[in-house]
Amino acid sequence: MMLVIAAIVFWLAMWWLNQRLVAIDTGTDQFKARAINLIVPLIFGITLFVIWELVVRGLEVSTVLLPPPSMIWERITNSLPILWQDFQQTFLKAVLAGYIMGCGSGFLVALLIDRSPFLQRGLLPLGNFVSALPIIGVAPIMVMWFGFDWQSKAAVVVIMTFFPMLVNTVQGLAAAGSMERDLMNTYAATWWQKMTKLRLPAAAPFIFNALKINSTLALIGAIVAEFFGTPIVGMGFRISTEVGRMNVDMVWAEIAVAALAGSLFYGLVALIERAVTFWHPSIRSSH
Amino acid sequence: MTAGSKTIPVLTIVAIIVAIWYACVIWMNAPFEYDQAERAKTEPPGFSELISRTMAQERPVLPAPHQVFTEIYKTTVQKKITSKRSLVYHAWITLSATLLGFLIGTALGIALAVGIVHNLAMDKSVMPWVITSQTIPILAIAPMIIVVLNAVGISGLLPKALISTYLSFFPVVVGMVKGLRSPDRAQLDLMHTYSASRAQTFWKLRWPSSMPYLFTSLKVAVAISLVGAIVGEMPTGAVAGLGARLLAGSYYGQTIQIWSALFMAAALAATLVMIVGLAHTQVLKRMGQKPEGAAP
Incomplete structure (x- = not known):
């Protein structure tokens, strides 16, 4: 249960971070705008993987049904x-x-x-x-x-x-x-x-x-x-x-x-x- | 270009294709006949006899069109609909999964698009992943989804429909995001001067102006959900549905059965796309727009 709560907290924190990031006024700074456009989807992707890992481990989902990302990564290597x-x-x-x-x-x-x-x-x-x-x-x-x-x-x-x-x-x-x-x-x-x-x-x-x-x-x-x-x-x-x-x-x-x-x-x-x-x-x- | 100017060229091409098909039937099925004659130690058949024989084989390499249509006629009209050998029965199973997946996918797609249009953070974070999600060959995972869901006790319609959902939500999201953003600055400003709320702007301006985009996406989505449902039926051990017919046909070398299932699927796809197209023109007519001019 703790892991699931951690997943929710993590998701909320990242959501808040992304909201702050897109609210930044970049003005004419091209580099800054591009960096934000790259980082925001990246954070979202990482969040998805972290939630996947935590929820699968937290709810003890059978690995036959859905293995956590870390296990898949291990298998790939x-x-x-x-x-x-x-x-x-x-x-x-x-x-x-x-x-x-x-x-x-x-x-x-x-x-x-x-x-x-x-x-x-x-x-x-x-x-x-x-x-x-x-x-x-x-x-x-x-x-x-x-x-x-x-x-x-x-x-x-x-x-x-x-x-x-x-x-x-x-x-x-x-x-x-x-x-x-x-x-x-x-x-x-x-x-x-x-x-x-x-x-x-x-x-x-x-x-x-x-x-x-x-x-x-x-x-x-x-x-x-x-x-x-x-x-x-x-x-x-x-x-x-x-x-x-x-x-x-x-x-x-x-x-x-x-x-x-x-x-x-x-x-x-x-x-x-x-x-x-x-x-x-x-x-x-x-x- | 009116509809009339297309009919003759299309019919000509169809006639050419059918002619090529018959030629291929003779060419591809002939080796089998020669082989049979050699084994029976008889003279190889003459040309006219060869032609009639190549078109009446039981398991031809390529069945002739009339063989396929006789099979379709036999398995649709002459069989009871409830019979497991009726193509209508199999088509209905595929169709129900398609429609369920299509409905869920459309609802999900519209919901995501509304979120993306109204929230900048969602736009920037979700949109790239929606596009990435489509580079995953979902059809390749279809068997796993079906088998895994079966293992936990979810079977029947839902797993197949989920694959259709995954495939059909994408065109709807992309089309609806475009459509909901299609009102230009001046129109939005006008709503602003009326001091319209966001909900009012949405229902009175964004939603109506997204309709042409929605229906264009729906046409793609419905066709692709059918593909999803058919592929979803393959791994379940060929129980029922058009996909199962394809797989069973390929196991037992029943080429005519494969082709008739294929034609049925094609007819189903054409009908579904046509229905969406009709709904498209009807809705645009009621909104007082010209169908041609409004399409994106």
């Missing part, structure tokens, strides 16, 4: 080789291969149908429709077609990432205004020149939007596809077998790795976006 193997199998093979092929083919198809408004009008509603479908369900079929190894997982990822990319690229290519296009016409620009100098840069925010959506979709697709059959390695395989053995701390360790990989992947795409679309208002205004 103890089983790094296994985690690394699973990461290689699922992320470096299936997710990356599928992501590159899916996004690449979605982009290429969007470029191919660019000259045909007929195909665009047909494919856009269909693409939007398919994006709302539970595509993850094709996983068993892909496992049947491409076997148990990472190729079938990559195939699921390709299908999941293809449509968001297609729809976003087609919309992005239509984003350049008619003024700018007319200007390119008066320059007698070729299709290729119009593409590289005007339309692709204008489409970049849309394309990066798809890349960001796909970065999380790809990881989910690969892991879920592993539930339908895998060689004895991989994050999805580990999660499903360790759940069966009630080794919940190992499952949480895999989840931590997956979350970390997902966040880093997303962050990397977001960083590249910043570098490429530096001119876009949504990025300029944050400075």
Whole structure:
């Protein structure tokens, strides 16, 4: 009981601290404002973990139900080789291969149908429709077609990432205004020149939007596809077998790795976006 | 672009896809037929015979569309709804988990968004974590949540609905925060000159102006809750629901069953999104806004 009370006290103290922090008038001090914007969510995150630890220990929740963070951390440090193997199998093979092929083919198809408004009008509603479908369900079929190894997982990822990319690229290519296009016409620009100098840069925010959506979709697709059959390695395989053995701390360790990989992947795409679309208002205004 | 100008292109593309599908059926199922002929030590079938045979296999690599639709017809119309082999029964189980999760997720999402808009500390501390929470592949944890909750005695609808909740609250939070902040300075100042309280500002200005954003998010949320419910059904040992049908089909190589469950799920998703879309236009109409112009 003491630990639970400690958790509540800690939470209240941190809440008060955060309220004070956001109330600080930073004025024109850029550095100070940024530091506060970084510290406040950090404190909130730490608070969550501390409360988790204290409540689990205080209420003596069974570790099968929810292990405390310290136990999960211990498991991560103890089983790094296994985690690394699973990461290689699922992320470096299936997710990356599928992501590159899916996004690449979605982009290429969007470029191919660019000259045909007929195909665009047909494919856009269909693409939007398919994006709302539970595509993850094709996983068993892909496992049947491409076997148990990472190729079938990559195939699921390709299908999941293809449509968001297609729809976003087609919309992005239509984003350049008619003024700018007319200007390119008066320059007698070729299709290729119009593409590289005007339309692709204008489409970049849309394309990066798809890349960001796909970065999380790809990881989910690969892991879920592993539930339908895998060689004895991989994050999805580990999660499903360790759940069966009630080794919940190992499952949480895999989840931590997956979350970390997902966040880093997303962050990397977001960083590249910043570098490429530096001119876009949504990025300029944050400075 | 009116609706009419889309119909013909969409139908054309659908026709092309169906044609490619039939071509693939012949191409992918042919090896099995040749193999059968070789084992029976008979002549390999001629072309026209090959075509008819590839479309009537019991466990084809790729079932033909008409096989899938016959299966759907058989398992929906010709079976009693209460039968365990009826697809309607399985679809209903999935749908109930989806709807429960969707409702909880929407309520939670709106509550969080209201908190974020009204409290600066919450905005700065919660928002980054809401975004981080979505980089966790929740669908990957779904089996663990289900198994663990089963172990403590919570089973049935709720665990599946919780996964749907986790997935659907995110688009609602992001959309509602945007929507509740969409009234501009001048409108807020006007409320101020009326000396409106915070609650009045909320109900009379922020809430109505967030509606277009809410419905756009709800469309995403309802589709994603269905995915959550389907994946949530997989690890429970394939008892009932569309996800269980998928898993059972993959265990026993019943490809037609997998495809029919997949089509049912697609139809369900389309219907749900359509219902939300209809509610969207209805609400905006009653508020006196034009549906197109108001969407973010």
